[in-house]
Amino acid sequence: KTDQDKPLATKEKRNINYYNSFLKYWLLRTIGEGHFGYVKLAYHRLTRTQVAVKLQQKWEKSSYLANEISILKTLDHPNIIRLFQVIETVDHVYLVMEYVSGGQLRQHIKDAQRLCEEKARGIFKQILCAVKYCHDRGIVHRDLKADNILLDTEGNVKVIDFGLGTRYSIGEELTDWCGAFTHRAPEVFLRLPYDGRKVDVWSLGVVLYCMVTGALPFRGETVMQVRRAVLELRYDIPRYLSMGLRNVIVQMLTKNPSERPTVDHIVGHPWLRQGEEGSPSPAVERLPKHPDPAIVRCFTVFTEKH
Template identity: 35%
Template sequence: MGQVCIKESKQQTEEAGDAMEKNEIKDSQQLFPEEDNDKGRQQLNEFTILRHLGRGTNGKVMLVQHQPTQKQYAMKVVCKNKVQSLTQKKYIKTERKILEISDCSFITKLHYAFQTQTKLYFIIDYVSGGELFYHLKMNGKMSEKRVRFYAAEILLGLDYLHKENIIYRDLKPENILLDNEGHIKICDFGLCKLCTQGDNYAKSFCGTLEYLAPEVISGDMYSKVCDWWTYGVLLYVMLTGRLPFQNDSKKEMMKSILMEQFEIPNDLSEEAQDLVQKLLKKNPQERLGAIRDGAEIQEHEFFKDIDFVKLERREIKPPFYNDKPFQFFDQNLVRKSTIQDTPVNEFGKYQNFSNFTYKEDKMINEYNKLLIIH
């Protein structure tokens, strides 16, 4: 499943040549005034790297222990030489902002952020149950009871983001984590749109192709209602083990999403079938959630047995929990013998991201949240 967005591909970047690289260095020096990188190195020394957890396009994720507190966290490391375009820098800054201002049980939390000359470091919650994608890969599909629980918690997480004027835009199994008790955590906020007052729409073509809403593909202005389409696709995948629209050709895939109808297996309950059909309405104005956002979806018959008040307080027991550490991670990475944070000595060392450093502090965070949103 491929992610598509307006940022440049690796091949396009290489083709741009040395001239573009020099321009990027100049731009980054103007946009991101220098911070104290010595302080960043000092902060990095406070963390002991225990093992690898995952790898992404721009970096990797490792389990670390904070020596002063002995707490374990996930450390997301982004190489600056992979963040070259202005759009990519925007994604990094957006993720950093949203991780700081978010305060929801179903969203990963930022505890520290710092940078060295060549890398950016996010210290976030360690979520030990792995990706929902891994669980689907093992099981193919899930029971409606299990889907109902995960879908309800994801619903609360998405609804929280919407109330904070954030369009998520990249909901998929790879971006849903399970903690050791079996509760979900939404992660990866680089493609989010942080809306300002009076600006509740977006037009960027970004997200993961198989999950894109029709209005995103068609190039129209779209709102947070696009998230309820991707939510519907995610429900379909969890319930059936496959995508509602599939094609090897990207062009044909987009055509299918825009024009074709999908099939719902008859072995699903009437409530499940009805919910998916109402979420996967091609016209966003007709889609469930278009009028009263997440509240409409909570009221659907599929969730009639869910007490959302108790669920938000995490008082409902999950259908699954993880009792074996690292069981649901890529074992080739987890067992990797080398766990050092390897050095990078390329042009990324010239980039400095202003206001990136962060240390968890309740009162300061509330003040920063007001500044960002208002």
């Protein structure tokens, strides 16, 4: 056989696939950076849709990225970021995802100093909706924090970053020591086997506290100082918060995980039900919209064929 007849090497094939895939996009500007690499805003030529392209270098923590891809492919919820396509080269992986223009919840809290209860309630209900959807499907996030929650320009929530997420079975206890130490549950600090759902609830309690106070509940200059504050349950709840809101926070930040409520229980709390009189029932409540279904279908078919 001539050189032209020989099959391409795997590396060459991957590079050709990479270039063919990226002909579909205009890469615009960097919109985020982190330990994983960076995120670029891009434009999908066929559908004229803006997307976010997350670039990850293949390294010793590639298992986290593979885990995130595996989980996101199974999720379809308006409050969870949508994964459109995965492009792989020898050295890098690119995740083409839904673009959310409003930025991180953390920045919204910082800009406002703290959120009023009405606004916090609306955002938190959407976060709960996303987490409940995951728990109902045997998935826990394990890294819930304001940095991993995005808002669009209309205030709709998108939960992101499932790299530490995992699947679980009812009754199964997890042992991985993970998650931001500022949002870490007592049982994780103690390295005890834990229920991932209850760990998510603790983290949600920290997120809600941050939203309505503008600060973390458990503070310290070192990890050990934060750990001590968590294990001693040492935090203050400002008096300007309503009794109902204080009660929600206290319930979620219950030290004993067996006494800590589930997401299902929190969803029904009176503070979260305020303002629902005369509105659609939870079963038919209007949720934030997905990207235009016609565009998504076109996008999916096009990326699969090419």
